[in-house]
Amino acid sequence: MAQGSPINFNPEAGVYCTGKMISLPVPIKNIQIMLLKYKYLLSIFFLLCFSSCFQIIEEINLTTAGTGTVSLTLNLSASKTKVASLMLMDSIQGYKVPSRQTIQKELDEVVAYLKKSPGISNVQRKVDFENYIVSVSFAFKDIANINNVNQSVLKKLKIKELSNSSYTYNSKNLIFQRSYQHTKEAVLEYNKLKPEVKKIFKDAAYVSIYRFEQPVALCTNPLAKVSKSKKAVMLNTGILGLINGKTDISNRITIAK
Secondary structure: OOOOOOEEEEOOOEEEEOOEEEOOOOOHHHHHHHHHHOHHHHHHHHHHHHOOOOEEEEEEEEOOOOOEEEEEEEEOHHHHHHHHHHOOOOEEOOEEOOOHHHHHHHHHHHHHHHHOOOOEEEEEEEEEOOOOEEEEEEEEOOOHHHHHHHHHHHHHHOOOOOEEEEEEEEOOOOEEEEEEEEOHHHHHHHHOOOHHHHHHHOOOEEEEEEEEOOOEEEEOOOOOEEOOOOOEEEEEEEHHHHHHOOOOOOEEEEEOO
16 A cells, blocks of 8 residues: 555554544445446546555454344555546546535435345444545344345346355354355356556455354364454455455354353
């Protein structure tokens, strides 16, 4: 990351940016869905054609009973100077540059849709135009609610899945599982992008943080790191690896009884 303030990761407490904690938790698939649906949010990505990198940060806070919160953050703070200057333009390389009002409106539509989803509550969105950070978060009654949101949105928008991703939690055995399977569709869609658009994924990162009430006894993904308290698991990897299928973010986490 060449510009902007760096992000400091504390899996147990939150993700901090420029000294402020930002709220996070939603599966990576959701950001793909929302960006495909809302063309002005998608145009933010094209602004990054002239930027260094961006981050997608996913967090899930899971209780022993199986309820919890989930959120997703799109962080462009590392390129905030360039993004700020680009947002003063009307369009860039044929893509319309969104206004702040348009971004706010589009996010409100996302929130309105999520509020109608079964098992979902306390839906919130945050937009930081100083550092260019956008986040959406919500609470769920059951981990399956996250999968249902994914499937219903995909069906509504008639979008083909670019990956097979789902979450399960067994409250009896205290096992949380993130299943992920790469599909060739992701590579095919990526190859359709213009060269200047492909550049934005070079240094882009995906971070997942899962927090639990009890210590973690076992974590199967070798890329993941368990916090000192053993109550949080973090995985930080490049998005390009997810697109080309070289990185597997599947994980089976057993919580101590």
